[in-house]
């Protein structure tokens with residue numbers, strides 16, 4: 001809910017709300033399984049939307065699809081509303097766009113190989129440093145030759161071509177090992193099976209299409225990315241989110257401090273994002289998280305424990321919600337201690353104990369104040385969602401897709417001219433030239449042989465002529481003589 005210029009999330013001793021001008025200082029939602037993280041995310045997304053802030057979120061279990069339909073009450077919700085003592089709560093539907101990398105449960109999200117870049121693609125493919133180096137070279141060669149890398153078949157053919165002609169590139173670009181090319185090709189096949197063929201291609205998504213508003217009331221659109229299938233491929237899911245983040249960062253202009261964010265992103269199951277992430281990439285992400293704020297973008301990470309987030313990133317996440325954690329082992333107790341100590345202390349609360357005794361949909365909250373400093377931690381009950389909790393039917397989904405602004409814009413894949421077509425011509429011409437050269441050589445060989453033959457022949461002829469001539473001479477003489485004799489007989 002949004003009221004009095006505040007993005008309301010929960011109620012404790014007082015109403016706990018995010019200030020719109022602090023919403024781009026990012027945030028973190030943590031807590032054990034089933035403690036209420038995803039519903040909190042839903043409530044936050046709704047409240048941001050009401051505040052005129054578009055939202056992007058990945059729906060991992062399919063339980064965030066109810067956004068475009070109003071919620072309904074039940075005993076538990078009634079009880080919650082009574083605790084909250086909010087008189088103006090209403091069930092509402094929210095302006096929603098559905099997206100899906102696989103194009104089944106939403107408009108397809110596609111992008112080009114070029115746009116993803118060699119670094120992120122290398123991570124998607126799980127390449128080693130040396131293999132990444134080769135991929136980078138291949139990208140460079142493609143760029144220098146004007147071969148556009150759009151989809152997987154573009155990259156595959158360029159890889160093959162560079163591999164086949166590697167000696168010609170070594171001097172300028174460095175060594176291209178055939179073994180690395182082989183591994184990249186094999187891993188590309190795996191990526192293709194995982195859905196790479198859906199993700200890479202055109203029309204590619206214009207990231208600005210995530211920034212849309214309901215024309216009637218100015219509420220921000222909630223972009224729900226169906227990620228049930230994508231999430232089964234953690235590597236693909238993580239790099240997909242990273243790409244979204246980088247693309248948004250590269251696309252949006254610098255805006256400095258603004259009254260409210262241009263867009264807010266939620267990264268559910270954020271531990272996957274950072275798991276096995278190489279150091280250089282953690283550095284890159286940390287830098288993006290730091291700088292993206294001034295582009296008016298807010299990032300909210302959701303995970304079980306703050307430990308899932310790199311230490312360099314944690315201090316950048318200003319708005320904090322901690323759901324219940326349980327401590328059965330010393331390691332878990334340590335996590336609770338760390339989580340508790342990350343809050344600005346409230347003398348009235350024993351933070352550690354509070355974390356362990358929170359009920360479902362209750363949380364410890366500390367948002368940033370006007371000065372950008374964290375408020376003292378407070379215990380709160382989170383609002384119930386205004387839109388429907390849980391899943392939707394196929395018909396309901398289609399009713400939303402059918403009236404979507406993007407119906408028809410992204411739905412069909414287009415195969416424009418790119419590296420594959422360019423290289424096919426290059427390879428054909430090369431083959432033709434090679435065939436021609438071979439033919440020429442053959443011809444020359446034949447001609448040489450012919451010339452040799454001729455020479456031999458003429459030599460033989462000359463020799464024969466000599467014999468003939470002398471024979472002729474004798475014969476001639478003989479004939480002449482007999483003629484002569486005959487004439488004068």
Ligand SMILES: Nc1ncnc2c1ncn2[C@@H]1O[C@H](COP(=O)(O)OP(=O)(O)OP(=O)(O)O)[C@@H](O)[C@H]1O
Nearest residue numbers: 032033034035036037038039360361382383384385
């Ligand atoms: N704010 C809330 N209002 C109403 N019900 C809630 C609220 N928070 C949690 N619940 C109830 O608790 C259930 C579990 O919450 P949720 O799915 O958000 O947990 P989670 O922390 O995301 O779990 P997981 O880690 O397994 O994804 C919900 O399905 C809902 O019934």
Ligand SMILES: [Mg+2]
Nearest residue numbers: 034037038039
């Ligand atoms: Mg969840």
